[in-house]
Amino acid sequence: MTSLIYQTDAYLKEFSATITSVDAGTRAVVLDQTAFYPGGGGQPFDFGSLEIAGVIYPVEKVKKQGDDVLHFLGGTDPLPSPNSAAAARGTLDWVRRYQLMRTHTALHILCGTVFRDYGAKVTGGDMDPLKGRMDFEFENMRGELVKAIETATNLEVQQGREIRVKILPRDEAFQIPDLIRTKINLLPEGIMQVRTVEIVGLDLQADGGTHVMNTSEVGKIKVADYKSKGAINKRIYIEIE
Numbered sequence: 001m002t003s004l005i006y007q008t009d010a011y012l013k014e015f016s017a018t019i020t021s022v023d024a025g026t027r028a029v030v031l032d033q034t035a036f037y038p039g040g041g042g043q044p045f046d047f048g049s050l051e052i053a054g055v056i057y058p059v060e061k062v063k064k065q066g067d068d069v070l071h072f073l074g075g076t077d078p079l080p081s082p083n084s085a086a087a088a089r090g091t092l093d094w095v096r097r098y099q100l101m102r103t104h105t106a107l108h109i110l111c112g113t114v115f116r117d118y119g120a121k122v123t124g125g126d127m128d129p130l131k132g133r134m135d136f137e138f139e140n141m142r143g144e145l146v147k148a149i150e151t152a153t154n155l156e157v158q159q160g161r162e163i164r165v166k167i168l169p170r171d172e173a174f175q176i177p178d179l180i181r182t183k184i185n186l187l188p189e190g191i192m193q194v195r196t197v198e199i200v201g202l203d204l205q206a207d208g209g210t211h212v213m214n215t216s217e218v219g220k221i222k223v224a225d226y227k228s229k230g231a232i233n234k235r236i237y238i239e240i241e
């Protein structure tokens with residue numbers, strides 16, 4: 001089982017850990033704890049490196065499998081033996097990760113603003129560093145409307161709203177009306193804790209991703225494009241400057 005440091009400290013760039021298992025065939029290493037985000041909720045997994053016994057291995061892919069986080073190591077250097085319990089030092093590609101944090105928070109600002117101003121719910125989303133897209137239940141989308149959304153979204157960036165992350169017992173989370181709106185009821189029954197990300201005064205969601213601490217860190221959001229994806233489904237593309 002891997003303890004997920006990024007869930008409570010998104011700003012940790014380097015960490016120490018112990019290797020709990022190694023699969024030589026796939027070059028996948030499991031750690032007792034990790035700051036590497038394994039991907040999910042539209043946010044891609046992190047890149048970076050692991051230093052083990054003086055050898056620096058690139059982390060080329062990260063994946064959650066059950067309670068474990070698998071770090072797939074590149075290069076050709078041999079891996080430690082599976083039962084060595086070797087120490088590892090992890091370092092994130094912080095430039096990219098921080099861009100993804102700003103992008104992920106920007107998408108939540110967009111989602112919160114569009115729901116507040118138009119009552120439109122999100123149906124999907126995806127992101128890369130400094131750009132993302134989000135689909136909304138909207139019947140009509142015009143240039144003026146998109147401009148108004150862009151202006152309102154940037155106002156929320158300038159407000160400097162605090163972002164709070166909590167891990168709540170399932171029963172408690174299910175009492176929160178804002179979370180019910182974001183389809184929290186679709187969470188599998190086995191999940192007993194729900195992580196919530198709140199942009200204070202704007203948006204509250206069940207979310208596993210990494211976010212900045214304040215909306216002012218996001219920077220200027222540009223609505224780059226929009227398109228219709230069906231009668232009641234419209235897609236908005238954003239870029240972060």
Ligand SMILES: [Zn+2]
Pocket residue numbers: 041104108207208209
């Ligand atoms: Zn999210």
